[in-house]
Amino acid sequence: MTLGLGFGGGRQHVSQSDPRQLIPRTDALLALPAFVDAATALGDAVVRAAIVTAQQQARDGQIAPEAVADAARAGLPTSSTSLEPVLNATGIVVHTNLGRAPLSAAAVAALARAAGYVDVEFDLDTGARARRGRETLAALLEQVPTAGDALVVNNGAAALVLATTALAAGREVVVSRGELVEIGDGFRLPDLIESTGARLREVGTTNRTHLADYAAAVGPDTGCILKVHPSNFRVAGFTSSVGLSDLSTLGVPVVMDIGSGLLTADPATPEEPDASTALAEGATIVTASGDKLLGGPQAGLVLGDQKVVELLRRHPLARALRVDKLTLAALEATLRGPVSPVRSYLHAEPAVVRTRTERLAAALGREVVDVVGAVGGGAAPGMPLPGCAVELPSGCAEALRRHRPAVVARVERGRCLVDLRCVPVGDDQVVQNAIRDVLDDLAGGG
Ligand SMILES: *Cc1c(COP(=O)(O)O)cnc(C)c1O
Numbered sequence: 001m002t003l004g005l006g007f008g009g010g011r012q013h014v015s016q017s018d019p020r021q022l023i024p025r026t027d028a029l030l031a032l033p034a035f036v037d038a039a040t041a042l043g044d045a046v047v048r049a050a051i052v053t054a055q056q057q058a059r060d061g062q063i064a065p066e067a068v069a070d071a072a073r074a075g076l077p078t079s080s081t082s083l084e085p086v087l088n089a090t091g092i093v094v095h096t097n098l099g100r101a102p103l104s105a106a107a108v109a110a111l112a113r114a115a116g117y118v119d120v121e122f123d124l125d126t127g128a129r130a131r132r133g134r135e136t137l138a139a140l141l142e143q144v145p146t147a148g149d150a151l152v153v154n155n156g157a158a159a160l161v162l163a164t165t166a167l168a169a170g171r172e173v174v175v176s177r178g179e180l181v182e183i184g185d186g187f188r189l190p191d192l193i194e195s196t197g198a199r200l201r202e203v204g205t206t207n208r209t210h211l212a213d214y215a216a217a218v219g220p221d222t223g224c225i226l227k228v229h230p231s232n233f234r235v236a237g238f239t240s241s242v243g244l245s246d247l248s249t250l251g252v253p254v255v256m257d258i259g260s261g262l263l264t265a266d267p268a269t270p271e272e273p274d275a276s277t278a279l280a281e282g283a284t285i286v287t288a289s290g291d292k293l294l295g296g297p298q299a300g301l302v303l304g305d306q307k308v309v310e311l312l313r314r315h316p317l318a319r320a321l322r323v324d325k326l327t328l329a330a331l332e333a334t335l336r337g338p339v340s341p342v343r344s345y346l347h348a349e350p351a352v353v354r355t356r357t358e359r360l361a362a363a364l365g366r367e368v369v370d371v372v373g374a375v376g377g378g379a380a381p382g383m384p385l386p387g388c389a390v391e392l393p394s395g396c397a398e399a400l401r402r403h404r405p406a407v408v409a410r411v412e413r414g415r416c417l418v419d420l421r422c423v424p425v426g427d428d429q430v431v432q433n434a435i436r437d438v439l440d441d442l443a444g445g446g
Pocket residue numbers: 155156157158160183228229230231232257258259260288289290299300377378379
């Protein structure tokens with residue numbers, strides 16, 4: 001369809017020899033209903049930029065002057081965010097590069113509801129100021145009744161920084177050498193902790209640390225003991241570490257960084273520590289991420305002893321790590337709402353995923369192969385997630401990435417593997433259409 005612009009007369013002199021003079025003017029284009037609507041949705045500047053680009057293409061002779069309106073419209077972005085939604089066909093449930101946890105529909109609706117003015121820090125009954133995010137904190141405490149109080153900050157690293165700053169700035173954090181981990185992208189927990197002004201007091205060895213090692217290090221200068229769950233690697237063989245119940249006898253606060261944000265034990269990830277168990281075993285406070293196994297928005301959770309949580313809440317740094325209303329809304333909806341996508345993908349019934357995969361493979365005339373997925377994103381290292389995938393030629397992976405909607409598959413030993421575990425059930429057909437497009441293109445040499 002063309003937008004049907006009639007340009008005649010006015011001061012525009014139309015020269016037979018120079019079709020560039022037929023290029024429609026910006027003001028005329030901006031007045032067309034399609035561009036008025038687009039300006040409302042995307043902003044004036046974005047629409048102007050698309051128009052200018054199309055006009056330039058006509059000036060350069062790449063398109064005809066009559067095609068400028070359609071080209072400008074085709075050049076409009078589909079959204080005001082450049083973030084591109086992706087179908088995660090990697091089989092990796094919590095994929096850091098793909099934004100970790102996808103939010104539930106309930107959490108998305110909560111985000112939208114919180115987007116305008118809301119009573120995040122205001123009591124509508126009394127008109128007085130109210131505790132920020134009170135219901136989100138209440139929802140956390142409902143799920144971890146052994147915690148005296150809770151606090152939400154920007155991410156897991158922020159929770160850890162706040163805890164070590166409030167408890168140990170200028171003093172020592174006692175930590176096992178087996179737990180000095182790098183959390184990804186070159187960020188190392190020891191550096192993070194030392195950046196707070198606390199001194200690391202390393203005890204034990206990489207593979208073995210004993211209670212006596214901690215006991216010998218703890219003294220008047222100890223701010224806290226820190227225990228970190230090695231969430232992205234596993235030490236196997238001749239190993240030993242000290243449990244929270246033993247550490248809690250040493251008379252100093254014990255901070256447990258559980259990492260992945262399980263609030264209670266989940267049989268699907270038996271080796272992942274959870275907040276309830278860690279507190280019951282003697283941790284003073286636990287810190288965790290909101291967007292790993294909990295399946296919520298990016299957030300850092302602090303749960304545990306009421307006095308210590310209050311100390312953290314009152315610390316000046318807490319203000320710099322404060323979460324916004326959107327995070328509070330999405331987190332509350334994750335805690336109280338329907339099962340999160342992360343949880344449902346982790347608990348996906350193998351037979352159901354296989355049936356979907358076989359249907360996809362049959363429709364495409366391809367093979368189903370057995371694969372081993374992963375939880376990923378700093379959770380359950382080494383825990384295999386047996387599953388299956390549709391096997392495609394390896395060249396498909398790049399084409400699927402470039403396809404819209406984008407499909408990110410896994411490339412393994414020269415094969416492109418499409419794993420439906422983390423694809424919403426309703427999107428199987430979308431994935432199938434994308435693969436068909438890509439296979440057709442490859443067959444056509446396009
Ligand atoms: C992921 C992780 C962190 C960092 O949490 P973010 O939410 O990514 O800031 C810290 N400690 C452990 C053990 C982790 O697994």
